[in-house]
Amino acid sequence: VSRELVESALHVHGGRFAGDGVHAVDLETIVAKIRTWENWYPAWAAVGDRYERLARTALEARSRTTAGELFWQASISYHYAQFLFFHNRPLREEGQRKKQDVYNLAAPLLVPAAQRLDLPIDGAKIPGFLRLPAGPGPFPVVVLLGGLESTKEESYHFENMLLKRGVATCAFDGPGQGEMFFQLTLQPDFEKYTSAVIDWIHTRREIDPDGIGILGRSLGGYYAIRSAVFDHRIKACVAWGPLYDMSAWDQMAGLTRLGFQYVSGQQSEAAAKAYLHDAINLRGVAGRLRCALYVLHGAKDDLIPASQIDRLDRDVQGASEKVITVEPEGNHCCHNLYPVVRPRMADWLAQKLTRPAT
């Protein structure tokens, strides 16, 4: 079973590690070291430790750009150390915190820099990062949402794609995600947190208030649609491998169910199932979407069946534009097709949000 977990994690997420920026030679080293599921965390964390040391050496040598990239490389390594490691809460939390810590060190050194935000909301704080393209603004912006197991630190390469296309990025962790999990577990009203971030974006003079888009992956695709339904300041929405509801619970992989239970802070699988049935549901919501929508899904998604996309497609009738792409060979989030599908989403957003040159 333990070995099956390893194979399953690598297979179900094939392409994801590379697409999110794990170097091929590191992935090879890590996979070679993993025999059982217990090896997963230490194999990834060792690579994180090495990059963190290299980053500190680069910083001492005043190689700031390199230090930033190496701290980020440490961050993504710690991210994947704690990824799916729900059965071991101390290591899971250690990996999560190390990921945040080294990302905070990377942030001011990245090109362009990532500016941290901590927005107070109901006694908690929303952690996030804003990055701006080179040149004079105001810029359009895309709000980036993680899902069950992706967080704000993981979107670095996607951000770079948008930045290269003249679009600012704002990634944050919401309830149940990454850094915010320690304050708040998964909530049914994710849109409240998105709107708080957009309120803040509206105060930034570098940003065009009429050029706000949103992109969420996996469970984050669900959050993105909800956010766009409830906040009409959002002009374009990308749902990247999204969820419609939790009706596929019983067919979900054990690790995925455990993950949902973990992030929603429920004491049993049965309690999690009941809670999520109501908390995660687009029924009666998706039909109210008015902005432009782009959906990308993989027909071979092992986590979220493409039938969820059919339901989404049926519900969304009032969107200003609707593009639904189901890639026949795509796995979860089409990660196995990352070199092709990711720029396509970035281009769609850039084209929807950028004002024509006058």
Place this chain on the structure above:
Amino acid sequence: VSRELVESALHVHGGRFAGDGVHAVDLETIVAKIRTWENWYPAWAAVGDRYERLARTALEARSRTTAGELFWQASISYHYAQFLFFHNRPLREEGQRKKQDVYNLAAPLLVPAAQRLDLPIDGAKIPGFLRLPAGPGPFPVVVLLGGLESTKEESYHFENMLLKRGVATCAFDGPGQGEMFFQLTLQPDFEKYTSAVIDWIHTRREIDPDGIGILGRSLGGYYAIRSAVFDHRIKACVAWGPLYDMSAWDQMAGLTRLGFQYVSGQQSEAAAKAYLHDAINLRGVAGRLRCALYVLHGAKDDLIPASQIDRLDRDVQGASEKVITVEPEGNHCCHNLYPVVRPRMADWLAQKLTRPAT
């Protein structure tokens, strides 16, 4: 034997494909399709064809940045199609030409753009590309040299690293390399071509004439040292996995010997060995190096034994600075350590060539 060639190519160059920008999911697809050496070319070329089609579609949709990246991705795929494919001259040449053609389409679309140069010399023309960082110049510049099997199109990601560090790049093909092979086979006086490029660089107002460096990999490391010895406008030289001379000929892999014979246009292996013994030799040359030198080599290099670096180290006594790094676990050019060693070379060059802020 045919299968051994495949294993050998993949092993000896482990990490190189990813380091030079081949996507992990593509490498996986390609390797899975290759049974015998004959499959090498078509497996890579099919990926090149696919990227070329996708690039044209992106261009039609006015996604210029994406089109540029996809044309480049096609270029690197065709590059690796013809890589080491010396026994089949028609396919070798087809791959080489396709690589050039799609790179020429990519060039104006890259961010920053690559500006083509064709410098007349003795009835031939040196083909190359200049790329400039964002912002106001004048910028330092690094001249980038390929080796036996690397060409100007392959340095795109290394260029991006330098550009991000505020350094312009100028990559060209010299005698025996890439596009220039069709005009001129390998010559003993590579430095003449480097100097012609530097003459041209001196006419560009965006470039700081006192901030010129050079980097060459593998056989290109040999060319870089020669160029720096003969052209004192070069202030800093990186020899990345360089060759000292051809004394290891008899121990070289068969494919490497065939490659040397091919690019030097010799009719037999014996003739190639005799020609190259004189044409490629740092004896009496390396000792005259005066500028700053950084050498990177892998102790586990299967193509160029580290003993060649010992000889280089002994000869170079008058350089303004000498840093010699032999990585104990590094393979040829330390490609298996690319995420760490490549930024280190870029940083060293940026630090040597950038004037302190006043």
